[in-house]
Amino acid sequence: MPCPCCEGDLIVVGSRPRAWYKSCGTRAKLIIRRLRCEPCATIHHELPDLLVPYRRYDAESIEGVLSEPVREDIAADESTIARWRGWFALWALYAVCVLQSIAIRFHLPVENSSCPSQSALHHPGRFVGNAAGWLRRSVRPIANLNLWITDPFCLYVRTLLS
Numbered sequence: 001m002p003c004p005c006c007e008g009d010l011i012v013v014g015s016r017p018r019a020w021y022k023s024c025g026t027r028a029k030l031i032i033r034r035l036r037c038e039p040c041a042t043i044h045h046e047l048p049d050l051l052v053p054y055r056r057y058d059a060e061s062i063e064g065v066l067s068e069p070v071r072e073d074i075a076a077d078e079s080t081i082a083r084w085r086g087w088f089a090l091w092a093l094y095a096v097c098v099l100q101s102i103a104i105r106f107h108l109p110v111e112n113s114s115c116p117s118q119s120a121l122h123h124p125g126r127f128v129g130n131a132a133g134w135l136r137r138s139v140r141p142i143a144n145l146n147l148w149i150t151d152p153f154c155l156y157v158r159t160l161l162s
Protein backbone atom coordinates (compact mmCIF):
# COMPACT_ATOMS: atom_id res chain seq x y z
CA MET A 1 0.00 0.00 0.00
CA PRO A 2 1.52 3.35 -1.00
CA CYS A 3 1.10 6.56 0.98
CA PRO A 4 -2.49 7.86 0.59
CA CYS A 5 -1.14 11.41 0.37
CA CYS A 6 1.69 11.16 -2.15
CA GLU A 7 1.91 7.46 -3.13
CA GLY A 8 5.39 7.30 -1.63
CA ASP A 9 6.85 4.24 0.05
CA LEU A 10 5.79 3.56 3.63
CA ILE A 11 8.04 2.14 6.31
CA VAL A 12 6.92 0.59 9.58
CA VAL A 13 7.90 2.80 12.51
CA GLY A 14 5.94 1.17 15.31
CA SER A 15 2.61 -0.18 16.39
CA ARG A 16 -0.15 0.45 18.88
CA PRO A 17 -3.08 -1.55 20.26
CA ARG A 18 -6.59 -0.87 18.95
CA ALA A 19 -9.55 -2.20 20.92
CA TRP A 20 -12.85 -2.87 19.19
CA TYR A 21 -16.17 -4.58 19.82
CA LYS A 22 -17.82 -7.32 17.82
CA SER A 23 -21.58 -7.32 17.22
CA CYS A 24 -22.01 -9.79 20.11
CA GLY A 25 -20.39 -7.23 22.43
CA THR A 26 -17.13 -9.13 22.85
CA ARG A 27 -14.13 -6.85 23.17
CA ALA A 28 -11.18 -7.69 20.95
CA LYS A 29 -7.80 -6.12 20.35
CA LEU A 30 -5.68 -5.61 17.26
CA ILE A 31 -2.17 -4.35 16.87
CA ILE A 32 -2.20 -1.51 14.33
CA ARG A 33 1.04 -0.73 12.50
CA ARG A 34 2.27 2.85 12.40
CA LEU A 35 3.74 3.68 9.02
CA ARG A 36 5.74 6.72 7.96
CA CYS A 37 5.91 7.95 4.41
CA GLU A 38 9.51 8.62 3.49
CA PRO A 39 8.85 11.41 0.92
CA CYS A 40 6.22 13.41 2.84
CA ALA A 41 6.97 12.25 6.43
CA THR A 42 3.26 11.70 7.18
CA ILE A 43 2.37 9.08 9.79
CA HIS A 44 -0.41 6.63 8.86
CA HIS A 45 -2.10 3.88 10.83
CA GLU A 46 -2.88 0.65 9.01
CA LEU A 47 -6.51 -0.05 9.87
CA PRO A 48 -8.16 -3.28 8.66
CA ASP A 49 -11.43 -2.62 6.86
CA LEU A 50 -13.44 -4.61 9.36
CA LEU A 51 -13.28 -1.38 11.36
CA VAL A 52 -14.48 2.12 10.58
CA PRO A 53 -11.99 4.83 11.57
CA TYR A 54 -12.71 6.25 15.02
CA ARG A 55 -15.56 3.80 15.73
CA ARG A 56 -15.23 1.26 18.54
CA TYR A 57 -17.59 -1.32 17.01
CA ASP A 58 -16.79 -3.22 13.85
CA ALA A 59 -18.19 -2.17 10.50
CA GLU A 60 -20.54 -5.17 10.46
CA SER A 61 -22.26 -3.96 13.64
CA ILE A 62 -22.67 -0.40 12.42
CA GLU A 63 -23.87 -1.55 9.01
CA GLY A 64 -26.38 -3.89 10.68
CA VAL A 65 -27.99 -0.99 12.51
CA LEU A 66 -28.02 1.23 9.41
CA SER A 67 -29.38 -1.37 6.98
CA GLU A 68 -32.96 -2.44 6.28
CA PRO A 69 -34.12 -4.57 7.96
CA VAL A 70 -32.28 -3.37 11.05
CA ARG A 71 -30.37 -6.07 12.90
CA GLU A 72 -31.71 -6.38 16.43
CA ASP A 73 -28.87 -8.53 17.73
CA ILE A 74 -26.16 -5.87 17.95
CA ALA A 75 -24.93 -5.65 21.54
CA ALA A 76 -24.62 -1.88 21.72
CA ASP A 77 -26.56 0.50 23.93
CA GLU A 78 -29.19 2.86 22.54
CA SER A 79 -27.00 5.94 22.88
CA THR A 80 -24.23 4.30 20.84
CA ILE A 81 -26.69 3.30 18.14
CA ALA A 82 -28.14 6.83 18.13
CA ARG A 83 -24.61 8.22 17.63
CA TRP A 84 -24.03 5.86 14.70
CA ARG A 85 -27.24 7.03 13.06
CA GLY A 86 -26.34 10.68 13.62
CA TRP A 87 -22.84 10.16 12.28
CA PHE A 88 -24.11 8.25 9.25
CA ALA A 89 -26.74 10.85 8.37
CA LEU A 90 -23.93 13.38 7.89
CA TRP A 91 -21.19 11.07 6.71
CA ALA A 92 -23.36 9.47 4.00
CA LEU A 93 -23.83 12.86 2.33
CA TYR A 94 -20.07 13.34 2.30
CA ALA A 95 -19.41 9.72 1.27
CA VAL A 96 -21.78 9.87 -1.70
CA CYS A 97 -20.05 13.00 -3.00
CA VAL A 98 -16.59 11.52 -2.51
CA LEU A 99 -17.54 8.17 -4.06
CA GLN A 100 -19.02 10.05 -7.02
CA SER A 101 -15.75 11.90 -7.52
CA ILE A 102 -13.79 8.64 -7.22
CA ALA A 103 -16.07 7.01 -9.81
CA ILE A 104 -15.48 9.90 -12.21
CA ARG A 105 -11.73 9.97 -11.55
CA PHE A 106 -11.26 6.24 -12.13
CA HIS A 107 -14.05 5.77 -14.72
CA LEU A 108 -15.95 3.34 -12.49
CA PRO A 109 -19.53 2.28 -13.24
CA VAL A 110 -22.25 3.76 -11.04
CA GLU A 111 -25.60 2.11 -10.54
CA ASN A 112 -28.51 4.41 -11.33
CA SER A 113 -30.88 4.76 -8.43
CA SER A 114 -34.28 3.34 -9.33
CA CYS A 115 -35.74 4.80 -6.14
CA PRO A 116 -36.20 8.58 -6.14
CA SER A 117 -36.37 8.82 -2.35
CA GLN A 118 -33.90 11.04 -0.57
CA SER A 119 -32.47 8.11 1.38
CA ALA A 120 -31.64 6.21 -1.81
CA LEU A 121 -29.93 9.26 -3.26
CA HIS A 122 -27.81 9.65 -0.18
CA HIS A 123 -26.84 6.03 0.28
CA PRO A 124 -23.37 4.91 -0.81
CA GLY A 125 -24.88 1.66 -2.11
CA ARG A 126 -25.19 3.28 -5.54
CA PHE A 127 -21.41 3.16 -5.73
CA VAL A 128 -20.49 0.06 -3.76
CA GLY A 129 -23.62 -2.10 -4.02
CA ASN A 130 -26.13 -2.92 -1.32
CA ALA A 131 -24.90 -6.44 -0.51
CA ALA A 132 -23.47 -7.13 2.93
CA GLY A 133 -20.21 -5.24 3.44
CA TRP A 134 -21.39 -1.99 1.80
CA LEU A 135 -20.05 0.10 4.69
CA ARG A 136 -16.53 -1.30 4.55
CA ARG A 137 -16.58 -1.00 0.75
CA SER A 138 -17.56 2.66 1.16
CA VAL A 139 -14.98 3.45 3.83
CA ARG A 140 -11.96 1.80 2.22
CA PRO A 141 -11.60 3.91 -0.96
CA ILE A 142 -12.35 7.13 0.88
CA ALA A 143 -9.68 6.42 3.48
CA ASN A 144 -7.13 5.03 1.04
CA LEU A 145 -7.32 8.06 -1.24
CA ASN A 146 -6.72 10.36 1.73
CA LEU A 147 -10.26 11.68 1.52
CA TRP A 148 -11.26 10.67 5.03
CA ILE A 149 -11.39 13.62 7.35
CA THR A 150 -8.36 12.21 9.19
CA ASP A 151 -5.55 9.95 8.07
CA PRO A 152 -6.06 6.20 8.66
CA PHE A 153 -6.45 3.90 5.69
CA CYS A 154 -8.02 0.49 5.42
CA LEU A 155 -6.84 -2.83 4.19
CA TYR A 156 -9.01 -5.39 2.50
CA VAL A 157 -9.46 -8.28 4.97
CA ARG A 158 -11.03 -11.48 3.65
CA THR A 159 -11.60 -13.23 6.96
CA LEU A 160 -12.82 -11.93 10.27
CA LEU A 161 -10.33 -12.09 13.08
CA SER A 162 -11.35 -14.28 15.98
Ligand SMILES: [Zn+2]
Pocket: 003, 004, 005, 006, 007, 008, 037, 038, 039, 040, 041, 042
Ligand atom coordinates in the same frame (compact mmCIF):
# COMPACT_ATOMS: atom_id res chain seq x y z
ZN1 LIG B 1 3.43 10.52 1.48
